[in-house]
Amino acid sequence: MIGMIVIGVFIILGGFIAGGVVISESVYEGVVLSEERVGVGIGLIAAGIISGSVFIWMGVVGEHLKAIRESLKHVVGYIEDTKDDGSESEATPDTEEKPKLNLCPDCGTKLQPKAKFCPKCGKEM
Numbered sequence: 386m387i388g389m390i391v392i393g394v395f396i397i398l399g400g401f402i403a404g405g406v407v408i409s410e411s412v413y414e415g416v417v418l419s420e421e422r423v424g425v426g427i428g429l430i431a432a433g434i435i436s437g438s439v440f441i442w443m444g445v446v447g448e449h450l451k452a453i454r455e456s457l458k459h460v461v462g463y464i465e466d467t468k469d470d471g472s473e474s475e476a477t478p479d480t481e482e483k484p485k486l487n488l489c490p491d492c493g494t495k496l497q498p499k500a501k502f503c504p505k506c507g508k509e510m
């Protein structure tokens with residue numbers, strides 16, 4: 386794709402040279418001999434810039450596409466990694482909630498999961 390950029394630069398240079406030659410032939414000592422030929426020269430330069438820019442643009446975009454593809458791979462890899470981390474961290478709160486011992490706040494006696502009163506001191510839950 387670097388080749389495209391080089392071709393584009395050569396097209397622009399070629400346009401400038403061809404246009405410059407045409408313009409210099411039609412201008413003699415600051416006097417415009419043929420406005421038509423000057424116009425043709427300017428047209429050649431403009432055409433060179435436009436078509437050369439297209440080549441450079443395609444070359445640059447081609448390079449960027451490669452880079453974009455590479456970075457997309459990294460992004461996809463990153464998303465895959467974070468997905469794995471997410472499922473692991475989701476599992477932790479479940480294990481934290483399971484071992485929940487009910488102890489009487491007054492005497493510390495171990496209570497039944499849905500006990501309404503402490504069997505030892507009779508404290509209401």
Ligand SMILES: [Zn+2]
Nearest residue numbers: 489492503506
């Ligand atoms: Zn108690």
